[in-house]
Amino acid sequence: MSSTAHELVNATVQQPISSPLRFGILGAARIGPEGLLKPARSHPDVSIVAVACRDSDRGAQYAQKWGIPKVYSGQRAYYELLANPDIDAVYIPLPGGLHAVWAIRALQAGKHVLVEKPITTTADEAREVFALAGKKGLVALEGIHSTFHPAAQRVREIILSGELGKVQSAHASFGIPAWISWFQFAKDDVYFNYELAGGCMRELGVYPLAAIRHALGLDTQILEVTSATPSPHPIDPARIDRAMHTTYSLPDSAMAETVCDFAIPGKGPFGLIPSLPQLNVTVHLESGEVEFCNYAVPHRYHSIKVKPKRGTARTEKVYRYADGRDGEGWTTYRYQLQAFVDKVRGRTPWVWIQPATSITEMEIVEKLYEKSGLPPRPSQKGM
């Protein structure tokens, strides 16, 4: 598959592996298995050597379940992991508000960092993380995993090819039905914690925002937020958004809309009809429409429907790169890990999220919260 996407570049030949890249994980987080532990199993150049967990029992159970040889526990656990000279890279699946502070500490300790989304709380923090990584010659990457999947690259390629003309509008969503949320989230979930920079826009909304920016090639463009309408979360209605509806103005008089929701209410009488997940990107162009269904976890299933106003509609499904560089059944997280390791090893990754792309995302999200009337998420740096 050829690409006009500037962040999608050809891979170079894999170099022989002398010793695998040694990862440590900060926090026995829920996302750890999908985000790194399972992808690492099929990556010949990765070994997971340690996890740090504040609670010793939970840390030991996690390590045993996932075959992690070393556990650090207690209040100094994260610092101790970072002090281990036999760790090359650190995965940071902490609550969003702690990403910056621990990414900076890890970089200061000489480790490469794979940081869960959203990269930080503020754009200034993101600038600091990437500046430090640059200064130290280390890799820092925000784990917006969906961007790394070949289906996302294909959608971008179709739109930027000009096949359907100029973009007029784009819509993207990440909505979880209320009946699923009930099982998925705890009442005291970190996602709803204001001090830890929670809120739906930061937890879910960054996916549709990133998907639109990526698909339209607006990676480093600050989108003007024209409206941001929050729905309050019952746990902390004055500060935490359960949902956020946002509109943006795009170059050339186009517009975009993102919708995110932790708990889409049921429909019909008394809300008894269960709602469905919302995980689509739709782009309207001069001569047709592109609809990317299930863009956030496209490895499970997805479809890319290309509907020209004139001519025949088609559906594409793209699970692998055409030249066979990748592996059967790779998840978005596995593609992401491949890119991260390639970058560390000095190879050119197939896809990369540039620092400026992540910094711009934080600028937009900060502006968006300001527009919404909710208070800015507090920075934990310096605390």
Ligand SMILES: NC(=O)C1=CN([C@@H]2O[C@H](COP(=O)(O)OP(=O)(O)OC[C@H]3O[C@@H](n4cnc5c(N)ncnc54)[C@H](OP(=O)(O)O)[C@@H]3O)[C@@H](O)[C@H]2O)C=CC1
């Ligand atoms: N890429 C993806 O698909 C997904 C990404 N995420 C992102 O990953 C991050 C973690 O999410 P998730 O795994 O769901 O969260 P969890 O609550 O499961 O894990 C967060 C971890 O943070 C640690 N932690 C450190 N300080 C605190 C604190 N003050 N309060 C609470 N936890 C603390 C805990 O580690 P310890 O073990 O030491 O107690 C805990 O294991 C978030 O940034 C989220 O946005 C989440 C889900 C999916």
Ligand SMILES: O=C1OC[C@@H](O)[C@H](O)[C@H]1O
């Ligand atoms: O990143 C995420 O993706 C999946 C969601 O269910 C999760 O809450 C979120 O943090």
